[in-house]
Amino acid sequence: MTLLQTILTGALFSASLITFPALAATDHAQMAGMAMSSTTPAAAEYSASGVVKAVNNHTVTIAHQAIPQLNWPPMTMRFDLSAYRGAALTAGQHIAFTFHQATAGYALDTTRAQ
Numbered sequence: 001m002t003l004l005q006t007i008l009t010g011a012l013f014s015a016s017l018i019t020f021p022a023l024a025a026t027d028h029a030q031m032a033g034m035a036m037s038s039t040t041p042a043a044a045e046y047s048a049s050g051v052v053k054a055v056n057n058h059t060v061t062i063a064h065q066a067i068p069q070l071n072w073p074p075m076t077m078r079f080d081l082s083a084y085r086g087a088a089l090t091a092g093q094h095i096a097f098t099f100h101q102a103t104a105g106y107a108l109d110t111t112r113a114q
Contacts, residue, residue: 043100045109046070052093058082060089060108062097079108086111 050064053076063076079099084107089095094114099106 043102045098045100047096047098049094049096049114052089052091052095054091055089060084062095064097077106079106080104081108084108084111087113 046067046069048062048064048067050062052060053063054061058081059078060081061076061078064074066072066074080102086108089111095111096114097111098109100109101107
């Protein structure tokens with residue numbers, strides 16, 4: 001390392017010893033009105049209607065109408081039931097339902113008989 005490099009390195013190090021503690025001591029009172037939550041925002045909830053095709057302990061398969069919010073045509077798909085706390089579902093039942101995107105696929109939230 002040359003003498004110039006040594007001097008510049010020392011100067012930068014000295015400046016950081018002065019600057020960083022000053023920044024750490026900055027008054028954060030202006031942040032009081034900011035919403036700071038450790039929770040993640042709720043997943044978007046979608047609505048549809050359809051016919052229950054099959055049910056087991058973990059999933060329900062529903063043949064649903066088009067879902068314009070998602071630009072989906074009518075189709076048959078499986079929904080996770082792990083968080084569902086609604087009424088028991090049976091094959092052949094016509095329902096209106098809400099769901100959200102889960103980590104793997106989609107999860108059923110609520111149902112209402114039609």
